Amino acid sequence: MSATGHDASAVRVALLGCGNVGTALVEMIFDPANGREIELSAGVRLQIVGIAVRRPEESRSVRPWFPHDLLTQDAKSLVERDDVDVVVELIGGLDPAQRLVEAALGAGKSVVSGNKALLARVGGELADLASRNGVDLLYEAAVGSAIPIVRPLRESLAGERILRVMGIVNGTTNFILSKMATEGTTYEEALTEAQELGLAEADPSADVEGHDAAAKAAILATLAFGANVVVDDVHREGITAVTQSDVRYAAQLGYVIKPLAVAERVRGGSAISVRVHPAVVPSGHPLASVNGANNAVFIEGEHAGEMMLYGQGAGGSAAASAVLGDLIVAARHLRHGGSTPPASRRVAVDLVPIEKLCSPFYLSMDVIDRPGVLASVAGVMGEHGVSIRWMEQKGLGDEARLIFLTHMADGGAVSDTVAELRKLEVVDRIGAVLRVIGTESSGPSPGA
Amino acid sequence: MSATGHDASAVRVALLGCGNVGTALVEMIFDPANGREIELSAGVRLQIVGIAVRRPEESRSVRPWFPHDLLTQDAKSLVERDDVDVVVELIGGLDPAQRLVEAALGAGKSVVSGNKALLARVGGELADLASRNGVDLLYEAAVGSAIPIVRPLRESLAGERILRVMGIVNGTTNFILSKMATEGTTYEEALTEAQELGLAEADPSADVEGHDAAAKAAILATLAFGANVVVDDVHREGITAVTQSDVRYAAQLGYVIKPLAVAERVRGGSAISVRVHPAVVPSGHPLASVNGANNAVFIEGEHAGEMMLYGQGAGGSAAASAVLGDLIVAARHLRHGGSTPPASRRVAVDLVPIEKLCSPFYLSMDVIDRPGVLASVAGVMGEHGVSIRWMEQKGLGDEARLIFLTHMADGGAVSDTVAELRKLEVVDRIGAVLRVIGTESSGPSPGA
Numbered sequence: 001m002s003a004t005g006h007d008a009s010a011v012r013v014a015l016l017g018c019g020n021v022g023t024a025l026v027e028m029i030f031d032p033a034n035g036r037e038i039e040l041s042a043g044v045r046l047q048i049v050g051i052a053v054r055r056p057e058e059s060r061s062v063r064p065w066f067p068h069d070l071l072t073q074d075a076k077s078l079v080e081r082d083d084v085d086v087v088v089e090l091i092g093g094l095d096p097a098q099r100l101v102e103a104a105l106g107a108g109k110s111v112v113s114g115n116k117a118l119l120a121r122v123g124g125e126l127a128d129l130a131s132r133n134g135v136d137l138l139y140e141a142a143v144g145s146a147i148p149i150v151r152p153l154r155e156s157l158a159g160e161r162i163l164r165v166m167g168i169v170n171g172t173t174n175f176i177l178s179k180m181a182t183e184g185t186t187y188e189e190a191l192t193e194a195q196e197l198g199l200a201e202a203d204p205s206a207d208v209e210g211h212d213a214a215a216k217a218a219i220l221a222t223l224a225f226g227a228n229v230v231v232d233d234v235h236r237e238g239i240t241a242v243t244q245s246d247v248r249y250a251a252q253l254g255y256v257i258k259p260l261a262v263a264e265r266v267r268g269g270s271a272i273s274v275r276v277h278p279a280v281v282p283s284g285h286p287l288a289s290v291n292g293a294n295n296a297v298f299i300e301g302e303h304a305g306e307m308m309l310y311g312q313g314a315g316g317s318a319a320a321s322a323v324l325g326d327l328i329v330a331a332r333h334l335r336h337g338g339s340t341p342p343a344s345r346r347v348a349v350d351l352v353p354i355e356k357l358c359s360p361f362y363l364s365m366d367v368i369d370r371p372g373v374l375a376s377v378a379g380v381m382g383e384h385g386v387s388i389r390w391m392e393q394k395g396l397g398d399e400a401r402l403i404f405l406t407h408m409a410d411g412g413a414v415s416d417t418v419a420e421l422r423k424l425e426v427v428d429r430i431g432a433v434l435r436v437i438g439t440e441s442s443g444p445s446p447g448a
Numbered sequence: 449m450s451a452t453g454h455d456a457s458a459v460r461v462a463l464l465g466c467g468n469v470g471t472a473l474v475e476m477i478f479d480p481a482n483g484r485e486i487e488l489s490a491g492v493r494l495q496i497v498g499i500a501v502r503r504p505e506e507s508r509s510v511r512p513w514f515p516h517d518l519l520t521q522d523a524k525s526l527v528e529r530d531d532v533d534v535v536v537e538l539i540g541g542l543d544p545a546q547r548l549v550e551a552a553l554g555a556g557k558s559v560v561s562g563n564k565a566l567l568a569r570v571g572g573e574l575a576d577l578a579s580r581n582g583v584d585l586l587y588e589a590a591v592g593s594a595i596p597i598v599r600p601l602r603e604s605l606a607g608e609r610i611l612r613v614m615g616i617v618n619g620t621t622n623f624i625l626s627k628m629a630t631e632g633t634t635y636e637e638a639l640t641e642a643q644e645l646g647l648a649e650a651d652p653s654a655d656v657e658g659h660d661a662a663a664k665a666a667i668l669a670t671l672a673f674g675a676n677v678v679v680d681d682v683h684r685e686g687i688t689a690v691t692q693s694d695v696r697y698a699a700q701l702g703y704v705i706k707p708l709a710v711a712e713r714v715r716g717g718s719a720i721s722v723r724v725h726p727a728v729v730p731s732g733h734p735l736a737s738v739n740g741a742n743n744a745v746f747i748e749g750e751h752a753g754e755m756m757l758y759g760q761g762a763g764g765s766a767a768a769s770a771v772l773g774d775l776i777v778a779a780r781h782l783r784h785g786g787s788t789p790p791a792s793r794r795v796a797v798d799l800v801p802i803e804k805l806c807s808p809f810y811l812s813m814d815v816i817d818r819p820g821v822l823a824s825v826a827g828v829m830g831e832h833g834v835s836i837r838w839m840e841q842k843g844l845g846d847e848a849r850l851i852f853l854t855h856m857a858d859g860g861a862v863s864d865t866v867a868e869l870r871k872l873e874v875v876d877r878i879g880a881v882l883r884v885i886g887t888e889s890s891g892p893s894p895g896a
Contacts, residue, residue, distance in 0.1 A: 028607065028751065041674055042606050042789055140604060146752035148600035156588060156596035158490050159476065159772030226489055286758065289737055303476065303769040304594035304759070310734065311755030321751040324607030328789075338786010341490055341776075 010047035011331035014078045016100055017090035018053045018071075020316030021114065021141070025088070025323055026051065030065045038324075044331040050078040079104050086330050088323060089113040098122060105129045105137065110330040112323055114141030117231075120215035124228035127342055136330045136340050141322035143169055143216045144295045147311035151325075153223040153299070154343055161302040162224040164264035166437065169216040171293035171313035172200045172207035173239050173259035177278065178291040180247045181256055187242060199293055199314075209238035210276040213261045220297070221263035221274040226347040229263070229274055235354040237277035246364060246432045249403050253390075255280045255362075256288045260437065266357065271350035273357050279437040280362045287438070355412030360389065360436040362405055363414075365421065366429040369400040373426045377402060380424070384417045385409070399428060405436065458495035459779035462526045464548055465538035466501045466519075468764030469562065469589070473536070473771055474499065478513045486772075492779040498526040527552050534778050536771060537561040546570060553577045553585065558778040560771055562589030565679075568663035572676035575790055584781055584788050586774035591617055591664045592743045594766035595759035599773075601671040601747075602791055609750040610672040612712035614885065617664040619741035619761035620648045620655035621687050621707035625726065626739040628695045629704055635690060647741055647762070657686035658724040661709045668745070669711035669722040674795040677711070677722055683802040685725035694812060694880045697851050701838075703728045703810075704736045708885065714805065719798035721805050727885040728810045735886070803860030808837065808884040810853055811862075813869065814877040817848040821874045825850060828872070832865040833857070847876060853884065 013029075015022055028034050029046050039045050048067065052075035056068075072078055079087055079100050087104035089111060091097045097118050104111050106129060113119065119126070119142055130137035140150045144167070153162070168174050172194055179190035191208070194200035206212050214234040221229035239259050250257050260279045265272055281288050286308045290296040295313030300306050312318050333339055367373045374393065381388060387407040394401045406414070414433065421427050461477075463470055476482050477494050487493050496515065500523035504516075520526055527535055527548050535552035537559060539545045545566050552559050554577060561567065567574070567590055578585035588598045592615070601610070616622050620642055627638035639656070642648035654660050662682040669677035687707055698705050708727045713720055729736045734756045738744040743761030748754050760766050781787055815821045822841065829836060835855040842849045854862070862881060869875050 024751065034609065037609065038607055040795065146605075146608070146749070147755050148596065148604035148757070151604045152596035152600060155777060156599045156773045157594075157769070158776045159486055160594070160769045161482065161485065286737075289734075301594065301769060303472065303765040305763065305766050307595050307757070307759030309596070309755070309757055312753040315753065317751040318753050321605070321608045321749060325604045328606045329603060332789060333786055336785075336787055338781055339784055341780060347488065 010045040011334055012047050012049045012083050012085045013088060013327065014081065014084040014086070015048055015051045015088045015090065016075050016078070016097075017092070018051050019090065021319040021323065022051070022090045024317040024320035025090075026066065027063050028320055028324055030063070030067060032065070038328065042328040042332060044328065044335050046327060046331060049083055050081065052078045075100055076103070079109070080107065084109060085334055086110045086112065086327060088327060089115055090323070091115070092117065094118055094121065101126060102129060105133055105135060108133045108135055110136040110138070110334065112138045112326040112330055114139060114319055114323060116142040116212070116215040116219060120218040120231040123219065123222060123343070124230070131342055134339065136333055138326035138330055138340060139219070140326050141319045143167070143219055144297060144309070144311065145313050145315065146318035146321045147295060147297070147309050147313070149297050149309050150219075150223060152309065153220070154341060157299070157301060157304065158341060160304050162299060163302055164262070164300040165220045165224045165297060166287060167216065167220060167261045167297040168258055168287060168290050168295055169220075169261045169297070169313070170207055170213040170259055171295060172204070173213070174290065174295070175199050175293045176208070177239060177242065177247070177257055177259060180242070180244055181251060182291070184244065184248075186244050187240065208240055210236040213259065213276040217261035217263055217274050217276050220261060221272065223343050224263055225265070225272055225349060227272065227349040233274055233351055235275035235277070239278045241432045242278050242434075243431060245401070246362075246434070249364065250280055250362065253405065254283050255436070256283055257281070257434065258287055258290070260287070262437070266352050271352045273352045273354070275354060278432070278434055280434045281437050285438040355410070355415060357411045358408045360406055361386075361409055361414050362403075362432070362434045362436055363418070364401060364403045364431040365427055366396065366399050366401050366431070368426045368428065369395065369398055370426070373400070374402065376424060376426060377421060380420050381406075381417050384413045384420075386413055386417050458493040459782055460495050460497045460531050460533045461536060461775065462529065462532040462534070463496055463499045463536045463538065464523050464526070464545075465540070466499050467538065469767040469771065470499070470538045472765040472768035473538075474514065475511050476768055476772055478511070478515060480513070486776065490776040490780060492776065492783050494775060494779060497531055498529065500526045523548055524551070527557070528555065532557060533782055534558045534560065534775060536775060537563055538771070539563070540565065542566055542569065549574060550577060553581055553583060556581045556583055558584040558586070558782065560586045560774040560778055562587060562767055562771060564590040564660070564663040564667060568666040568679040571667065571670065571791070572678070579790055582787065584778045586778055586788060587667070588774050589767045589770035591615070591667055592745060592757070592759065593761050593763065594769045595743060595745070595757050595761070597745050597757050598667075598671060600757065601668070602789060605747070605749060605752065606789060608752050610747060611750055612710070612748040613668045613672045613745060614735060615664065615668060615709045615745040616706055616735060616738050616743055617668075617709045617745070617761070618655055618661040618707055619743060620652070621661070622738065622743070623647050623741045624656070625687060625690065625695070625705055625707060628690070628692055629699060630739070632692065632696075634692050635688070656688055658684040661707065661724040665709035665711055665722050665724050668709060669720065671791050672711055673713070673720055673797060675720065675797040681722055681799055683723035683725070687726045689880045690726050690882075691879060693849070694810075694882070697812065698728055698810065701853065702731050703884070704731055705729070705882065706735055706738070708735070710885070714800050719800045721800045721802070723802060726880070726882055728882045730886050733886040803858070803863060805859045806856045808854055809834075809857055809862050810851075810880070810882045810884055811866070812849060812851045812879040813875055814844065814847050814849050814879070816874045816876065817843065817846055818874070821848070822850065824872060824874060825869060828868050829854075829865050832861040832868075834861055834865050
């Protein structure tokens with residue numbers, strides 16, 4: 001058999017979980033035309049031998065070829081079956097997904113997963129287990145759905161020193177901030193619309209508080225820097241403090257507010273920063289035009305320069321397409337040998353705490369409209385070494401709103417400034433405090 | 449040794465050609481810090497054992513570690529050396545590159561190449577030779593430089609039915625058309641600036657006549673559809689007929705003119721069209737904002753939806769980064785087993801000739817400004833079933849310029865219309881005839 005030839009014996013797949021993504025995956029593999037196409041292009045035949053679900057009677061497929069006879073409630077026994085070569089885990093969450101994935105890897109079975117929560121918590125341990133057993137742990141669907149992000153970072157850019165990865169990796173928050181920017185809606189109106197469209201849960205906190213994006217940031221950082229970054233390493237701020245007026249002022253200044261996951265080398269590369277927060281991005285930056293529920297990851301490499309991988313961030317069949325791509329790779333490795341390089345090289349890096357991280361800042365506050373107030377506010381900022389690059393004052397009846405863009409300032413100095421400003425009797429309310437991204441050359445260092 | 453472990457023996461690399469890309473590659477591998485990084489991340493050690501160049505005395509590197517002692521003029525002997533595991537071909541062109549690549553593959557050595565001209569002509573034969581010898585033929589650098597495009601199409605999207613690939617794959621023509629759009633320059637002025645910046649050759653025809661993009665279109669079509677598409681299958685139109693007024697009128701209508709390479713399924717998927725031409729793109733389309741010398745490939749998949757891979761299209765170190773990524777994959781396959789799936793599955797597909805291909809069209813013409821002229825022009829269009837969606841007339845002294853956007857029309861009908869219009873005494877000049885892309889739902893079928 002040649003290295004790229006076709007092997008008649010099928011690679012046998014156990015599927016754990018069969019919601020939207022699982023159903024789409026089963027349909028793609030069982031569709032006769034598509035199945036032949038996979039066989040031709042990949043040189044392997046995939047055979048689903050069992051599908052573990054909690055409630056077999058609730059299978060969502062209406063296709064005549066959907067294999068209802070393969071449904072089982074016993075995921076553990078399915079994973080342990082001798083005739084299973086590869087396990088696809090689409091259950092999500094930590095339990096029982098972690099136990100089942102560990103059982104599969106421990107038994108020498110490759111695993112394909114889209115489970116960002118699991119990977120962001122114990123991805124390093126699972127990768128070690130996969131490596132010790134000589135099998136693959138693949139998870140293209142965990143970040144950006146069908147957009148090729150994980151494999152490009154893991155393989156195409158394997159020889160590249162990645163300097164920074166900035167992603168819009170949560171479709172819900174991007175939808176909300178895009179809606180606020182393009183249609184002038186409030187945060188609450190945009191959230192309600194996202195909920196009506198099924199883009200946000202009734203309890204939206206996993207999205208709007210940045211938990212989902214933080215898991216993806218940990219995965220991206222691990223891939224980009226070869227360090228084992230977990231979700232608890234990620235500094236996290238949600239988008240709930242962003243108001244319609246922040247979005248409008250940002251637009252007037254030539255910026256948009258985007259929900260970013262950022263993983264970057266700092267201090268000349270000796271340390272990294274990994275964080276999730278809404279950021280003020282120049283409207284000419286490629287990430288600024290990523291709107292609606294779309295996702296994108298912007299990568300800066302030492303040699304490769306800047307690149308962006310963009311597409312739909314959600315949808316059952318898009319995620320299924322990513323899972324299928326991984327499944328074909330795992331199946332090819334079983335039939336033709338080989339393995340995917342490890343995501344983490346266990347490189348030890350320092351994580352820089354957010355208060356030590358410099359950037360320009362956007363901040364707005366409502367103050368009592370009387371002479372001398374701006375001088376007091378500017379005085380507090382100056383005492384902390386926060387240098388003002390640009391300021392505008394807008395009248396609001398008895399009050400005035402002050403909007404500032406600062407030069408490069410240290411996160412801790414800005415926090416201290418805000419804390420002290422809150423104590424001033426003339427300051428009524430401090431609004432969003434947002435980092436400005438993508439304008440590194442625009443300001444001098446603090447104190448300059 | 450575990451599947452992802454580290455093998456102490458180096459993979460030995462022969463480099464053919466050492467211009468900008470080769471020099472950058474050698475520097476990346478020989479830089480001690482970078483070399484260790486590669487070893488850690490990839491689990492392989494790369495060792496360059498020879499560098500074939502035409503004129504060893506003209507080596508471009510100023511690095512102290514550049515291995516001048518490895519330079520040789522005898523490429524053939526270098527490829528044949530027993531201690532060479534992988535050959536990197538960066539000579540370009542057909543001869544002697546083809547002979548050397550064939551010799552390497554025939555001797556069971558994997559090849560990494562960035563040679564689009566070679567791959568677009570004999571890529572199918574070379575892939576067969578690689579497959580028969582159980583080795584890799586990898587060429588990420590051939591399209592879009594460091595932007596991961598070839599591997600995502602070949603692996604990440606292996607389970608996906610690709611419907612269309614549209615790329616801005618030639619930085620020079622994108623620079624020229626972007627310049628004309630953003631700065632109002634003429635084609636000639638923009639070309640001169642591209643030449644001054646080193647983005648265009650003294651003889652710019654490989655770029656402006658679409659030869660470079662046609663080779664890349666053939667490679668993209670082969671990857672997307674599994675058919676063996678060669679450069680002679682690609683319909684090719686250059687950008688030389690596009691004038692400043694076309695760019696301006698397009699902008700007034702909410703469009704930009706972009707140099708595209710398009711490979712798409714047509715007729716319900718039973719046939720494909722592969723072509724290179726400037727196209728009129730709605731300004732909201734993701735490709736519309738790809739400016740300057742940047743490249744991007746926009747992919748539409750049946751399940752994965754729309755995605756775009758974007759970045760710098762040129763530069764020696766970006767291309768070297770792509771070559772190095774491939775080299776690491778080839779080296780891992782040598783040490784840990786495995787192979788990359790074949791690009792072409794030798795699927796037989798019909799190629800639809802350009803005259804049978806429908807789209808909306810943009811066309812402009814200068815006519816004598818007198819009553820009845822528009823009626824004559826519209827009459828000729830109507831006779832050929834070319835239905836006008838939008839028209840504007842602009843006065844030019846004794847003449848008038850007519851600008852048309854048509855509904856969906858067949859390429860042949862538009863050609864026939866243009867040929868007949870040229871014969872009209874009142875038509876002085878026919879300007880650019882451009883396909884409109886990305887607005888499929890905007891017009892009815894011809895004749896409707």
